[in-house]
Amino acid sequence: MKRRDFLTAGAGIVLAGLAGQPLRAAEAPRFSMFPEYRDHDPMVPVYVLPGNRALHRFFDTSPISPSGRYVALFRMPYEDHSPQPGDAGDVILVDLESGELRTIGRSRGWEVQVGANVQWGPTDEQLYFNDVDPATWQAFAVKMDPTTGARQRLDGTVFMVSPDGTQAVSHNLVKSKRAQVGYGAVVPDHLATRNVGPVADDGVFVTDTDTGRSRMLVSLKTIYEQAEPSLRISDPENYEYYCFQAKWNPQGSRILTTVQWSPLSGGERRRAVITMNADGSQIRTAVTPEQWAGGGHHINWCPDGVRLSMNLNTDDDRELELVTFRFDGADLRKVFEPGSGHPSFHPGGRYMVTDAYPGEQVAFGNGLVPIRLINTEKATCQDIIRINVSPVRGEFRVDAHPAWDRSGRYVTFNGWINDTRKVLVADLSRLVG
Known part of the structure; x- marks a missing residue:
């Protein structure tokens, strides 16, 4: 059987319970069937989804399915030590009609911050996540139809699926830990070889989700040589x-990535934000290493697909501001200060939601952080929810990663409740209209 063909049930992913059940789009998610979160008097209704050791992926995709019927999450097998090669967690599905939680898959392709990168395509019949074949230690993505149980092994991995579901884009998830731990797929360490210099065999990859075929869209070497403004330095061979x-971007017309390079001898890394057209052309440096050196984190596309948002220190005051800028770095604008956490725009473009790290100035201490709603037109901010993410830092930290759903009504985020990771959903309809 070819890889692009649907996998059989014996391929290492266990399906439970959805096959044969017809999909009916929910009129409205019934989150009220779940326990309500009332700690610290939230300004909006907040509900705790079932499942311990659970997390939703990231702040740029919602785990709520396109129809609003399901929530797709990842359940870690443990929370007290780093993922080991071959250890599997669960892909789980919460049915918002019945309230039932089902395990629909298993994955060895996960790390602590984003799990197995579980995410929806454009319909409820397309769900994606990463896995690792323990016989070959090859990382790959799975395209799954939760309504039938059918699934397809793709040649490449997925960090984000295109809006139309036809392509998956990814950096090298096996080597991801060399840049930052928590976002890739774990294999034996000797297989995650180091990149010496801007190499020609690593970079940004895209996978056709129909055929399953994967290809390198642009290499690190190409980015290094073609990015404008230039990333060239005098001795790139001395860096990883x-x-x-x-x-x-929301239109599927552009891609962003970051490039990071660190001295082989040890020392501080440098970073830049890079954008390109969907075909890999027009490579632009949207944030230069000089701009990023003052501090910054968490880049995202704005709804128009032309501008990006980010926390960035623009005035050397050691505090971050929320800013936006064009894909080519032009027209940088300060949106709100102070910045924090993982900011993203409401689909309508007026509001932003973000969280905070426990050590940022807007946090409340001892692991308690806000979910912040920012009105960018009025330059106002409300701490609408307070959630404990634990005071732990590093690999095992719990990032809230608040993410808008497609309707712009619901925000899903992670928390730490009763000594385990939980996923919560807030209904912001009263505040955002």
Whole structure:
């Protein structure tokens, strides 16, 4: 059987319970069937989804399915030590009509921050996540139809699926830990070889989700040589280079990634935000290493697909501002200060939601952080929810990663409740209209 063909049930992913059940789009998600979160008097209704050791992927995709019927999450097998090669977690599905939680898959292709990168395509019949074949230690993505149980092994991995579901884009998830631990797929360490210089065999990859075929869209070498403004330095052979994260804009016309390089002898890394057309052309440096050196994190596309948002220190005051800028770095604008956490725009473009790290100035101490709703037109901010993410830092930290759903009504986020990871959903309809 070819890889692009649907896998059989014996391929290492266990399906439970959805096959044969017809899909009916829910009129409205029934989150009220779940326990309500009332700690610290939230300004909006907040519900705790079932499942311990659970997390939703990231702040740029919602785990709520396109119809609103399901929530797709990842359940870690443990929370007290680093993922080991071959250890499997669960892909789980919460049915918002019945309230039932089902395990629909298993994955060895996960790390602590984003799990197995579980995410929806454009319909409820397309769900994607990563896995690793323990016989070959090859990382790959799975395209799954949760309504039938059918699934397809893709040649490449997925960090984000295009809006139309036809392509998956990814950085090298096996080498991802060389850039930052928590976002890739774990294999034996000797297989995650280091990149010396801006290499020609690593970079940004795209996978055709129909045929399953994967190809390198652009290499690190190409980015290094063609990016404008230039990333060239005098001695690139003395640095390790990696791409880290890869994201489609909402229109599927452009991709962003970051490039990171660190001295082989040890020392501080340098970073830049890179954008390109969907075909890999027009490579632009949207944030230069000089701009990023003052501090910054968490880039995302704005709804128009032309601008990006980010936390960035623009005035050397040691505090971050929320800013936006064009894909080529032009027209940088300060949106709100202070910045924090993982900011993203409401689909309508007026509001932003973000969280905070426990050590940022807007946090409340001892692991308690806000979910912040920012009105960019009025330059106002409300701490609408307070959630404990634990005071732990590093690999095992719990990032809230608040993410808008497609309707712009619901925000899903992670928390730490009763000594385990939980996923919560907030209904912001009263505040955002």
